[in-house]
Amino acid sequence: MVDLSAITRPVGRLVATAQNGLEVLRYGGLETGAVPSPFQIVESVPMYRLRRYFPPDARPGAKPAGPPVLMVHPMMMSADMWDVTREDGAVGILHRAGVDPWVIDFGSPDKIEGGMQRNLADHVVALSDAVDTIKTVTGRDVHLAGYSQGGMFAYQTAAYRRAKDLASIIGFGSPVDTLAALPMNLPASLAPAAADFMADHVFSRIDIPGWLARTGFQMLDPIKTAQSRLEFLRQLHDREALLPREQQRRFLASEGWIAWSGPAISELLKQFIAHNRMMTGGFSIHGDLVTLSDISCPVLAVIGEVDDIGQPAAVRGIKRAAPDADVYEFLIRAGHFGLVVGSKAASQTWPAVAAWVRWLDEGGPMPEGVSPMALQASEPSESGVTLASRLAHGGAAATEMAFSLARSAADALVAANKSARTLAVETARTLPRLARLGQVNDHTRISLGRIMTEQAHEAPKGEALLFDGRVHTYEAVDRRINNVVRGLIEVGVRQGARVGVLMETRPSALVAIAALSRLGAVAVLMPPDADLATAARLGGVTEIITDPGNLAAARELESRILVLGGGESRDLHLEDFDGVAEVVDMEKIDPDVVELPGWYRPNPGLARDLAFIAFSSISGELVARQITNYRWALSAFGTASAANLSRSDTVYCLTPLHHQSGLLVSLGGAVVGGARIALSREVRPDRFLQEIRQYGVTVVSYTWAMLRDVIDDPGFSLTGNHPVRVFIGSGMPSGLWRRVVDVFAPANVVEFFATTDGQAVLANVAGAKVGSKGRPLPGGGDIALAAYDAEDNLILEDERGFVRRAEANEVGVLLARPRGPVDPLASVKRGVFAPADTWVSTEYLFRRDEDGDYWLVDNRAAVVHTERGPVFAGTVNDAVGRLGAVDMAVTYGVPHGDGCLAVTALALRPGGTIPSADLSEALADLAVGCPPDIVHVVADMTLTATYRPLAGPLQRQGVPKPSRNAWYLDPDSDRYKRLTVAVRSEIVESAQ
Missing domain, CATH: 3.30.300.30 (ANL, C-terminal domain)
Incomplete structure (x- = not known):
C-alpha cells in the first residue's frame, strides 16, 4: 500500500509554514492569546507613569502586599520588558514569591512633548519622586532594581537620596567603573576622547530612534541574534513549539525598543564614560554634586559571565565606588539580555532576587548563589569578558549554524581580519563628517570660511598650504584671510556683494575666495579663457579681485579692480591705468588700522545662502551656475569621506580654483579633511614628479584630460616608489584612466559626477569599473532615473500617469530630490513618482547597470x-x-x-x-x-x-x-x- 502520510506530511508542513508566515508578515508575529499582567497606574506625570502590578485586594482580611520592588528599565527599552510573559516574566515570578512589584515607565520620549530634550538628571529626579510615592503608598522602604542603564539610574538615585527610604539596590549588568572594561574590549585609552567628542559634536545634535537602538543591541550579540532567527524560521511550521517564546521574540524583534534622547546620551557619555564619575564622584544632578559613596543600603549586583555590555569588571566597580554599602553579587552564565528575560532569568535570576528581598525583609540564611563581592584592585587585571568565554558561549548556541555556514564564515573571517584595522580607522574618520552633513539644514551656518576657521582653531600649527617649496600653517593662512577681509571692508565690500575673482591658482586666489566667504560675500569665479565681459555681466559683479598677471585683462572691464598677491615689494605701475576703471592695490592696505564695522560678523553664511557663482558652457554659450554653501559642503564633506582624507594627506591641487571641481572637490575635500593643500603653478611634466615627491603628495586632483600632458610626455618616466594613493576629479577619459592606473599602481581613481546645483552627486569610490560615475555619494540627496524615450525626447509615464523609473541598463533622465535652494535655471518637475512630490531634472542621461553603478550616457540636449x-x-x-x-x-x-x-x-x-x-x-x-x-x-x-x-x-x-x-x-x-x-x-x- 502507498503510505499517504509520506505525501500529506510534507504538504501539511508546507501549508502550516505558509499560514504562520503570512500571520507574521501581516501582524508582526503569531497570536499567542496571552494577556499582560494586571497593573494599576498609581501616578501619571509628564515624565513617567508609575505602575503597580497585581494591586492588592483592599477588602478586609485580604493578604497584605509584600516588600515593594521598583524596577527601572534602560532608556532604549520599553518598560514592558518586566512583563514579556506573564508566567516567566519578572513581575509574575516576583508576585508569586510574595513580592510587591512596581515598574516606572518613562514612556517613549519621541512620542511625548519635550521627551527628546530629556537628560539623565531628569530620569534620576523622576525615579527619586517615584520612590517617595511608593514609600507613601506602602509605608515600606523600597528595593530599587534596574537593568543595564536602569541600574545606573538606581545607583545614581540612591546616591542622590543618600539611600533614604531604600531597602536595597539591585543592578542587573549595570556598569559602574565604565573604563574598567568597555563593550567588545574597546581600549579604555581611546574612550574618554571619543566619548567627549561624541557628546559635544554628535549627540548634542541627534537622537537615537528605537529601530537603531534595537539594531545596535542585536549587533552586540550577532551569533545569538542569527541563531534565534534561524531557529524561528526552521520551526515556523510548528506553531505549538513557537508560542511559548513568541512574546519574547516579538519584544526583541520590534516591540521592546524606544527612542533615546540626544541630551541624555550626551550626558551619559560625558559624565560617566569620558570622566567615569560614577567612580570618582562629582556628577551633577540639576546642579547638585553627587557621589556613590553616599550609598549606605545593601547592594546586589547580578553579573553575567558572558555579558559583553555590562562586563564583570565594570559591574564590580560598585564595591569600590560605594565603600559604606554591603555589596553582594550573584553570578549567572548568561549574556546581557539573558540576565532579565528568558529561561535562565526565570529559573535563576528572579528566584534569587525574590530570595534576596525576603532575606533582607525577614532575615534567615543568605540566598543560594549570592555571595559578598570581593574588593578588586583599582586597576583590575581582567580586561573584560574573554574572547574564549564569548566563543564558548556563542558556540553552544551556534553549533547548528556553524556546520552549514562554516566555509563562508571562514572566508569572511579572513577578509575581516585583513581589513578590520583599516575599517575602524576609516569609520572613525568618516562617520562624524557624514553625521555633520546629515544635520545641515537651511539655517545651519556653514561655509568655506567657517571650516577654515575651525581647522585653524583645532590645529593652528598644522601644515595647511604648500607652494613653491614652502609651507604655511593654518594659523598663518587664517591670519592672511582675516587681513584680506579687513582690506575688503576698507574698500567698501559688504556682505552679499558679488565680487569677481580673476586669478591663477595661487595662494592669493585661495585666500581671496576664503576671505569673501568669511565676509559673507559671493565669489564670482571668472575663467581666464572665457568672455570676461559676459561673465561679469552674468555674475553681476561690482568689483573684481585679480592678481598682477591678470591685471591687463581685468582692466578691460567696467568694474573696480582690486589687485591682490605678489607681496608689498612689487610695483603695479598703477599710473598706467589712468582713464580706465579704478584700480586698488590691496597689498598697500594696512589691516591693523582698519576698524571693523558694527555689521561685520565673521562667517555669517547659512547653508541656503549663495556662496559662489561658477561658469560652464552649453552649446558655446556661457552660463552662470549658482553654488550655495550647502552645495559646497555636500561636495567637500563627500569628497573627504569618499577619498578618506585626513591630516596625513597632501592634496595636489592641479585643478584651477575657478573650475567647480577645483573649488568643490580639491579645495573643499582638503579643507574638510584637514589635509595639506599643495598648489602648483601649472601642469608641467618636468615638475610633476618633482613636486609629488617634494610635497609628499598622496592625492592628486584632476579635470578631464589634464593628466594627459604628464602621462604621455616622452620625457615622463616614473622610477621607484611614489606616495600617491588616489586621483580625484571628474571627466577623465577611460583610456587615460587606464594609463594613469597602470603607471601609478597601486593608486586608484575616484571619479565624481556632480550637477552644478549639487542636487545630484555620484562617486566611483572603488574605481573598479573604468568610466563609471559610481553611486550616490553618502550624505547626498535622493536620486532616481526617469525612463526616457530618446526618439521623441520624452520622459515616459506609467498607466497611472506617474513617471516610470528606468530599469537596469535602460536610458533614463537623472532626477534629484531638491535639498535647499533650487537653481533658478533648473528644470523643476512635480507629481513625478507620487502626488505633489518635487524633483529637479539634471537633464543628463544615465543608465544604471545590474550592480547599481551609474554610467553617463549623454546630455539630453546633445x-x-x-x-x-x-x-x-x-x-x-x-x-x-x-x-x-x-x-x-x-x-x-x-x-x-x-x-x-x-x-x-x-x-x-x-x-x-x-x-x-x-x-x-x-x-x-x-x-x-x-x-x-x-x-x-x-x-x-x-x-x-x-x-x-x-x-x-x-x-x-x-x-x-x-x-x-x-x-x-x-x-x-x-x-x-x-x-x-x-x-x-x-x-x-x-x-x-
Whole structure:
C-alpha cells in the first residue's frame, strides 16, 4: 500500500509554514492569546507613569502586599520588558514569591512633548519622586532594581537620596567603573576622547530612534541574534513549539525598543564614560554634586559571565565606588539580555532576587548563589569578558549554524581580519563628517570660511598650504584671510556683494575666495579663457579681485579692480591705468588700522545662502551656475569621506580654483579633511614628479584630460616608489584612466559626477569599473532615473500617469530630490513618482547597470538623432576609449539634410593605429544607443582651460574628409569601412 502520510506530511508542513508566515508578515508575529499582567497606574506625570502590578485586594482580611520592588528599565527599552510573559516574566515570578512589584515607565520620549530634550538628571529626579510615592503608598522602604542603564539610574538615585527610604539596590549588568572594561574590549585609552567628542559634536545634535537602538543591541550579540532567527524560521511550521517564546521574540524583534534622547546620551557619555564619575564622584544632578559613596543600603549586583555590555569588571566597580554599602553579587552564565528575560532569568535570576528581598525583609540564611563581592584592585587585571568565554558561549548556541555556514564564515573571517584595522580607522574618520552633513539644514551656518576657521582653531600649527617649496600653517593662512577681509571692508565690500575673482591658482586666489566667504560675500569665479565681459555681466559683479598677471585683462572691464598677491615689494605701475576703471592695490592696505564695522560678523553664511557663482558652457554659450554653501559642503564633506582624507594627506591641487571641481572637490575635500593643500603653478611634466615627491603628495586632483600632458610626455618616466594613493576629479577619459592606473599602481581613481546645483552627486569610490560615475555619494540627496524615450525626447509615464523609473541598463533622465535652494535655471518637475512630490531634472542621461553603478550616457540636449536612431556620446566615447591606441574621443552631430550624421573624432596616442576590424568590434555591441555614422582620427583636439575636449571646432568642419584614418558605417554589413572620396561624395549628395 502507498503510505499517504509520506505525501500529506510534507504538504501539511508546507501549508502550516505558509499560514504562520503570512500571520507574521501581516501582524508582526503569531497570536499567542496571552494577556499582560494586571497593573494599576498609581501616578501619571509628564515624565513617567508609575505602575503597580497585581494591586492588592483592599477588602478586609485580604493578604497584605509584600516588600515593594521598583524596577527601572534602560532608556532604549520599553518598560514592558518586566512583563514579556506573564508566567516567566519578572513581575509574575516576583508576585508569586510574595513580592510587591512596581515598574516606572518613562514612556517613549519621541512620542511625548519635550521627551527628546530629556537628560539623565531628569530620569534620576523622576525615579527619586517615584520612590517617595511608593514609600507613601506602602509605608515600606523600597528595593530599587534596574537593568543595564536602569541600574545606573538606581545607583545614581540612591546616591542622590543618600539611600533614604531604600531597602536595597539591585543592578542587573549595570556598569559602574565604565573604563574598567568597555563593550567588545574597546581600549579604555581611546574612550574618554571619543566619548567627549561624541557628546559635544554628535549627540548634542541627534537622537537615537528605537529601530537603531534595537539594531545596535542585536549587533552586540550577532551569533545569538542569527541563531534565534534561524531557529524561528526552521520551526515556523510548528506553531505549538513557537508560542511559548513568541512574546519574547516579538519584544526583541520590534516591540521592546524606544527612542533615546540626544541630551541624555550626551550626558551619559560625558559624565560617566569620558570622566567615569560614577567612580570618582562629582556628577551633577540639576546642579547638585553627587557621589556613590553616599550609598549606605545593601547592594546586589547580578553579573553575567558572558555579558559583553555590562562586563564583570565594570559591574564590580560598585564595591569600590560605594565603600559604606554591603555589596553582594550573584553570578549567572548568561549574556546581557539573558540576565532579565528568558529561561535562565526565570529559573535563576528572579528566584534569587525574590530570595534576596525576603532575606533582607525577614532575615534567615543568605540566598543560594549570592555571595559578598570581593574588593578588586583599582586597576583590575581582567580586561573584560574573554574572547574564549564569548566563543564558548556563542558556540553552544551556534553549533547548528556553524556546520552549514562554516566555509563562508571562514572566508569572511579572513577578509575581516585583513581589513578590520583599516575599517575602524576609516569609520572613525568618516562617520562624524557624514553625521555633520546629515544635520545641515537651511539655517545651519556653514561655509568655506567657517571650516577654515575651525581647522585653524583645532590645529593652528598644522601644515595647511604648500607652494613653491614652502609651507604655511593654518594659523598663518587664517591670519592672511582675516587681513584680506579687513582690506575688503576698507574698500567698501559688504556682505552679499558679488565680487569677481580673476586669478591663477595661487595662494592669493585661495585666500581671496576664503576671505569673501568669511565676509559673507559671493565669489564670482571668472575663467581666464572665457568672455570676461559676459561673465561679469552674468555674475553681476561690482568689483573684481585679480592678481598682477591678470591685471591687463581685468582692466578691460567696467568694474573696480582690486589687485591682490605678489607681496608689498612689487610695483603695479598703477599710473598706467589712468582713464580706465579704478584700480586698488590691496597689498598697500594696512589691516591693523582698519576698524571693523558694527555689521561685520565673521562667517555669517547659512547653508541656503549663495556662496559662489561658477561658469560652464552649453552649446558655446556661457552660463552662470549658482553654488550655495550647502552645495559646497555636500561636495567637500563627500569628497573627504569618499577619498578618506585626513591630516596625513597632501592634496595636489592641479585643478584651477575657478573650475567647480577645483573649488568643490580639491579645495573643499582638503579643507574638510584637514589635509595639506599643495598648489602648483601649472601642469608641467618636468615638475610633476618633482613636486609629488617634494610635497609628499598622496592625492592628486584632476579635470578631464589634464593628466594627459604628464602621462604621455616622452620625457615622463616614473622610477621607484611614489606616495600617491588616489586621483580625484571628474571627466577623465577611460583610456587615460587606464594609463594613469597602470603607471601609478597601486593608486586608484575616484571619479565624481556632480550637477552644478549639487542636487545630484555620484562617486566611483572603488574605481573598479573604468568610466563609471559610481553611486550616490553618502550624505547626498535622493536620486532616481526617469525612463526616457530618446526618439521623441520624452520622459515616459506609467498607466497611472506617474513617471516610470528606468530599469537596469535602460536610458533614463537623472532626477534629484531638491535639498535647499533650487537653481533658478533648473528644470523643476512635480507629481513625478507620487502626488505633489518635487524633483529637479539634471537633464543628463544615465543608465544604471545590474550592480547599481551609474554610467553617463549623454546630455539630453546633445543627443545626436540619426536615421538609425539616437547616438549617445558618452556611450560611444567609452566604447572606443577601451582601444589601447585611443587617447581621447568626442562624438558630435553634423547637419545632414533634414537630420544629422553622428561623427566620432579620435585623438590617438603617439604611434597608435586602429584597424577597422578593432573599431567595428568596439562599436558592435554598445550598452545603449546606436554607433556613429563616421569615425575619424584627428591630429589633436582643442581643449578648454580645464582640459575638456571641445567638439565645436570639429563640428564646424562638417563631414570629415576621406583618409586612411576615416571610416563609415556600412549599412549592409554593420561594419566600419574606409571612408573614400566616392563614399563621402555620396554622403554629401544624399543630404542635398
